[in-house]
Amino acid sequence: MIRESIALSCPVCAESLEAAGSPARVLSCPAGHRFDAAKQGYFNLLTGRGTTFREDTPAMVEARARFLAAGHYAPLADALAEESTAVVPGGIPRILDAGAGTGYYLDTVAGALEATRGARPEAVALDISRFAMRRAAKLPRTRALVWDLWRPLPVADAQFEVLMDVFAPRNGGEFSRVLVPGGVALVATPLPDHLAEAIGPLGMLSIGAGKEESVAAALGPAFEPLRSREIRTPLRLSDDDAVRLALMGPAGHHHDEADIRRRLAGSPLPDVVTAAFRLQVFRRR
Ligand SMILES: C[S@@+](CC[C@H](N)C(=O)[O-])C[C@H]1O[C@@H](n2cnc3c(N)ncnc32)[C@H](O)[C@@H]1O
Ligand SMILES: [Zn+2]
Numbered sequence: 001m002i003r004e005s006i007a008l009s010c011p012v013c014a015e016s017l018e019a020a021g022s023p024a025r026v027l028s029c030p031a032g033h034r035f036d037a038a039k040q041g042y043f044n045l046l047t048g049r050g051t052t053f054r055e056d057t058p059a060m061v062e063a064r065a066r067f068l069a070a071g072h073y074a075p076l077a078d079a080l081a082e083e084s085t086a087v088v089p090g091g092i093p094r095i096l097d098a099g100a101g102t103g104y105y106l107d108t109v110a111g112a113l114e115a116t117r118g119a120r121p122e123a124v125a126l127d128i129s130r131f132a133m134r135r136a137a138k139l140p141r142t143r144a145l146v147w148d149l150w151r152p153l154p155v156a157d158a159q160f161e162v163l164m165d166v167f168a169p170r171n172g173g174e175f176s177r178v179l180v181p182g183g184v185a186l187v188a189t190p191l192p193d194h195l196a197e198a199i200g201p202l203g204m205l206s207i208g209a210g211k212e213e214s215v216a217a218a219l220g221p222a223f224e225p226l227r228s229r230e231i232r233t234p235l236r237l238s239d240d241d242a243v244r245l246a247l248m249g250p251a252g253h254h255h256d257e258a259d260i261r262r263r264l265a266g267s268p269l270p271d272v273v274t275a276a277f278r279l280q281v282f283r284r285r
Contacts, residue, residue, distance in 0.1 A: 006094050006122055006143070007156035011045045017154065024143075041137035042144035044130060045154050053148060054253060055129040061102060064248035065135060068104040070241060075233040076166075076277050077105050080186055081112035083281050084162060087226060088184050092119045093161030096178060098149055099168020100125035103136035109164060109186075110139070121162075124155065153178055162186070170215065176222035179284040185223060187215055191230060191276035195245070198237075201267040202246040203255055215280055223282035231277045242269055 008017040010029035017035075020026045027043055028034040035043050056064070067073075084093075093113060097106040103125050114120040125136035125144045137144035147154055149169045158180045165175075166188040175185060198204065216225055237245065239261070246252070246260045 006124055006159050008124075008143070008145075009154055009156050011147070011151075011154045014152075016156065019143075038130070038134070038137075040134040042130070042133035042146060044133075044146040046128070046146050046148060053128050056101075056132055057252065058131045059256075060248055060252035061129060061131040061135065063244040063252065064132075065102045065104070067241065067244040067248055068102065072235050072237075072241065072245075073104075073233075073275060075231050076188060076275075076279070077108040079229065079231050079277075079279050080105055080164065080166070080188065081108050083186055083227065083279065084109045084184070085112050085116045087281055087283075088113070088162050089182055090117075091161075092117050093121050094159060095121050095123040095162040095164065096153075096155070096160040097123060097125045097136075098163060098165045098171075098175070100127050100136050100144075100164075101129075101132045101166075101168075103132075103139045103142065103144070105164060105166045105188075106136070106142065107139050109162070110141075124160075126153065127168075149174070170218040172218050172220035172223070175219060176284055181284055183284040184226075185219065185282040185284065187219070187280045187282065189215055189278050189280075191232075191278055193274065194276045195273055197270050197273045198242065198245065201263060201269050202242060202251065202260060203263050204246055204249055204251045212278060212280065215278075216282070219282055222285055224285055225280065226283050227281040229279050231275075231279060233275045234272045235275055236271065237269055237273055239264055 010017045010033050012033045013031045015029040017027045017029050025037045110121050120141050123142045126147045133144040133146050149171050153174045155178050161183045163185045243260045
């Protein structure tokens, strides 16, 4: 049975975390731990906890939002939507997007499920970047939480029918805990040749492409592999697109727009750059 709402758990004491207000402005637990919404509507559950992780900056998040809005990675979003409508058990599922970024893929998947199942799924978006969660908080029926995926997730056991992880860390133990048995995990990773033509000219760090088996190993024995497909899509990038592509990734921590434009002037991109993704679908046993 699919319930109406998603039970969150307090990141300090693990008791239940309840929302007050509509839209919620406060999350609090019976022990008195309390988290106020940021004015953009997301909740930062990492307050007061040091993290060594460097969050994506506003400029990086802006670059990602604009690059994705131009539709360059729409074939991946469509594939995620197709798999979710085909594989997710009937009813209105609840979705967790782990490392959701701006929420672009979550919006596509939730929209596709809404179109086929008749109501918009409830969702939780988790990301360590506050600037990403500002944007994800705008999606309908989505609770956007700043959190570190390597810590125990701030949700009760068995709360989701769908988990999405698109180019984000994979915490298999926690993913299996928060999915219902029979729930589905959709995991996207870059293939080894993803953006190969652009890495040199844009000064991008080449992304450590996880092998198919290593994704399965990271998820662990609770996940049965159902499907795996490759998605290759030719990108025709303007200079502005290319700058956004460079700034939205880890290179955005090390280079600014002027650096990238200088590089592009010296070594322009070829007419076509290939994006190459793998999408793996798993069932929680
Ligand atoms: C390559 S981006 C992908 C974002 C989004 N899924 C997309 O494809 O547009 C990776 C995301 O993972 C987030 N991330 C990285 N490490 C994280 C961690 N330990 N906990 C939570 N989020 C993390 C980053 O902030 C970033 O938004
Ligand atoms: Zn608490």
